[in-house]
Amino acid sequence: MSSISEPVRLGVVGLGRAFMLTLPAFRDPRLRLVAAAAPRPESRAAFEAEFGGRAHATVEALAADPEVEAVYVATPHQMHAEHVQLLARAGKHVLVDKPLAVSLEDADRMVAAAAAGGVQLIVGPSHSFDAPVALARRLIDSGALGRVRMVQAFNYTDFLYRPRRPEELRTEEGGGVLFSQGVHQVDIVRLLCGGEALQVSAMTGAWDPARPTEGAYSALVSFRGGAFASLTYSGYAHFDSDIWMDGVGELGAKKAPEAYGRARRALEGLDASAEAALKSTRTYGTAGALPEPGHHEHFGPVLVLCDRADLRLTPDGVEISGDFERRFEPAPLIGHPRRTVVDALVAAVREGRAPAQTGAWGRASLELCHAILRSADTGAPVPLTRQCRPGATGTPMHEEIHP
Ligand SMILES: NC(=O)c1ccc[n+]([C@@H]2O[C@H](COP(=O)([O-])OP(=O)(O)OC[C@H]3O[C@@H](n4cnc5c(N)ncnc54)[C@H](O)[C@@H]3O)[C@@H](O)[C@H]2O)c1
Numbered sequence: 001m002s003s004i005s006e007p008v009r010l011g012v013v014g015l016g017r018a019f020m021l022t023l024p025a026f027r028d029p030r031l032r033l034v035a036a037a038a039p040r041p042e043s044r045a046a047f048e049a050e051f052g053g054r055a056h057a058t059v060e061a062l063a064a065d066p067e068v069e070a071v072y073v074a075t076p077h078q079m080h081a082e083h084v085q086l087l088a089r090a091g092k093h094v095l096v097d098k099p100l101a102v103s104l105e106d107a108d109r110m111v112a113a114a115a116a117g118g119v120q121l122i123v124g125p126s127h128s129f130d131a132p133v134a135l136a137r138r139l140i141d142s143g144a145l146g147r148v149r150m151v152q153a154f155n156y157t158d159f160l161y162r163p164r165r166p167e168e169l170r171t172e173e174g175g176g177v178l179f180s181q182g183v184h185q186v187d188i189v190r191l192l193c194g195g196e197a198l199q200v201s202a203m204t205g206a207w208d209p210a211r212p213t214e215g216a217y218s219a220l221v222s223f224r225g226g227a228f229a230s231l232t233y234s235g236y237a238h239f240d241s242d243i244w245m246d247g248v249g250e251l252g253a254k255k256a257p258e259a260y261g262r263a264r265r266a267l268e269g270l271d272a273s274a275e276a277a278l279k280s281t282r283t284y285g286t287a288g289a290l291p292e293p294g295h296h297e298h299f300g301p302v303l304v305l306c307d308r309a310d311l312r313l314t315p316d317g318v319e320i321s322g323d324f325e326r327r328f329e330p331a332p333l334i335g336h337p338r339r340t341v342v343d344a345l346v347a348a349v350r351e352g353r354a355p356a357q358t359g360a361w362g363r364a365s366l367e368l369c370h371a372i373l374r375s376a377d378t379g380a381p382v383p384l385t386r387q388c389r390p391g392a393t394g395t396p397m398h399e400e401i402h403p
Contacts, residue, residue, distance in 0.1 A: 002069065008349045011035040011068035011092070013059050013083055014075035015043040015284040018097045021251065022072065022125055023284070025338035030346045037062035046285035059083050063090035070120075070349050073097065077174035078167070081106035088117035093349050095341070098126045099183045100362035102174035104370060104386065107363040114359050115394060120348035122341075122355055123362030127250075127299035128187035129340045131331040132313045136304055137191055139311060139318060139329065146307025151192050151229035153185050155300025157250075158263040159235030160208065160215040163279035166272050169213045171373070176213035177235045178204075178369040184299045186365045189221065189229045191356060192304050196224040196387040197368055204376035207236055219372045224387075233300075244301045248315040252293030252337045297337045356390030364388050 002009075010031050012019055015038045026033060034053040038044050044055035056062045062071065063086050070093035073083050081101045084094050094114065100123045101107045114121035127133065140148055159181055167173040168180075190197060202219035206212060216234040223229070240260070242249050249255045267275060281287060295315035304311040312319040317330040344355035364387045371382040 002350075004350050007032040008346055009034045009067055009069045010345075011037070011062050011065065011071040012047075013037045013062060013071060013073045013087075014079075014097075015040075015047060016074060017279075017282050017284075017287075018074035019072070020282070020284045020287055021290070022074070022097075022338055022341070024290070025125075025336040025342050026072075028335070028339065028342050031342060034067045035062055035065050043283075043285050059086055063087050063092060068092060070095065070345065076165075076167070077102050077179055081110055084110045084121065085113040088113040088119050088121065091117055091119060093120040093122075093345075095122045095124060095345050096362075098123055098187070098362065099174070099179045099366050099369065100359060101366060102179060104363065104367055107359075107366050111359040111363055111394065120352070120354060121359035121362075122344055122348055123357045123359060123365075124344065124355075125338050125341045126187045126357060126365075127184040127297060128191045128357060129344065130188075130298055130337065131296050131333070131340055132298065132315070132317055133188050133191060133302075134340065135329060135331045136302075136311050136313055136318050139320070140192065140304070140306065145309045145311075145320075147225070148193055148227045148304060148306050150227065150305040151189050152303045152305075153189050153229065153300065154232040154241060155181070155185060156234050156237035156239050156241040157181070157300075158237060158240070160211050160213075161235075161263040161267055163267065163270075163275050163282065164211075165276045165279060169211050171213045176206075177215055177233055178217065178373055179366075181235060182217060182231070182233055182369050182372065183365050185231050185233060186368045187357070187361075188299060188302060189231055190361075190365060190368070190387075191390060192302070193221075193223040193227045193229055194225050195361070195364065195389040195392075197364075197384050198222045198224055198387075199381050199383050200368060200371045200375055201381045202372040202375040204373065205234070205236070214373070214376075217372055217376065219375070221368070241300050245298055245315055246295075248295045248298065250297060250299065251290065252295045252297045252315060252333075253291035254294065293337050294333070295337075296331060296333055354391050354393060358391060358393050360386075360388050360392045360394055361390060364392075 205216035
């Protein structure tokens with residue numbers, strides 16, 4: 001049994017782009033990177049050279065490693081289900097990157113496997129971990145602002161023109177903007193509105209035949225308690241909504257004006273295999289250093305309209321427009337923006353304290369993403385049945401309503 005102050009011994013599956021983005025936060029005295037699983041020998045060698053731990057060739061070997069207490073799973077979405085179930089069965093706590101899974105059936109199995117294994121399952125990093133989102137939630141919970149009535153979240157990016165592997169452009173394999181991007185926005189909005197979405201009406205756009213998946217959506221969601229939210233995202237955008245986030249990009253660094261158009265320019269003239277090769281230059285062991293974040297991460301403009309004030313989330317905190325005054329409540333950046341994910345992981349493993357973003361929470365966000373696709377397909381509103389409040393660990397909403 002490890003003592004409460006000992007660093008959590010962490011393993012990693014998937015030494016790709018997501019690991020690169022989260023690694024700076026993992027350089028924290030409360031964690032020790034002790035093992036990894038990676039199919040590519042170069043990645044294993046890079047991991048062992050940097051961390052001195054054990055790099056295994058398979059997830060099975062990592063699951064059997066007695067040194068490992070918890071594992072960050074950052075493999076492609078469609079592998080999450082198999083990897084998480086295997087690790088949970090072996091008694092490892094799991095932090096799985098979003099989305100929890102591609103299919104809801106897999107999500108159900110993963111939540112059940114974590115419960116059966118008696119382990120914590122956390123879905124993240126997602127932008128619902130961003131400190132300004134947590135600050136907005138605390139302001140709402142204080143009760144001083146009245147009830148949340150309406151939320152607007154929008155984000156305009158070049159996501160669809162960043163380098164992709166072919167399956168990332170096939171919706172049935174988890175491609176398109178809903179599973180990779182929409183799930184961030186859904187997570188944030190659910191957190192601000194209490195979590196339990198009732199119904200969604202949506203439209204999606206698949207506007208580029210060369211990249212045949214959904215690149216845009218608009219959704220209108222109702223919540224238990226009466227709030228409603230509109231969520232809009234475009235990964236085809238020319239307009240960059242980071243301009244409304246003080247010029248700070250998603251990862252918390254100021255954007256250089258000369259970066260405009262860079263994603264589309266880099267893809268010019270590439271076939272699918274050259275594009276996949278370009279993607280692999282952005283991963284752990286191959287990519288250059290990331291820009292230093294001076295701000296929190298964010299996922300585009302978010303406005304929360306409450307009875308007595310409106311909140312605007314920024315990369316540095318929350319602007320509060322009340323009846324008679326406007327003020328700014330800062331969210332100080334302590335260490336790396338993704339430190340909040342490490343806080344959640346350490347609290348879960350060392351103190352058994354579940355964060356908002358449990359497996360059940362991630363399943364509910366995934367359900368909403370699927371419902372957006374289905375509503376767009378059928379033209380009808382889609383009711384939701386697997387929704388839950390932050391921190392829930394099991395029961396879907398409909399069972400709570402109709403016991
Ligand atoms: N939170 C974020 O900011 C963020 C950013 C990017 C990606 N992601 C998420 O992370 C996940 C991975 O995406 P990515 O862009 O990093 O992909 P990626 O292709 O860059 O990385 C995936 C890695 O998994 C490895 N892998 C494949 N099969 C494996 C196996 N059987 N065992 C061990 N490793 C295996 C690959 O070699 C690769 O290194 C996705 O679910 C994505 O949604 C999150």
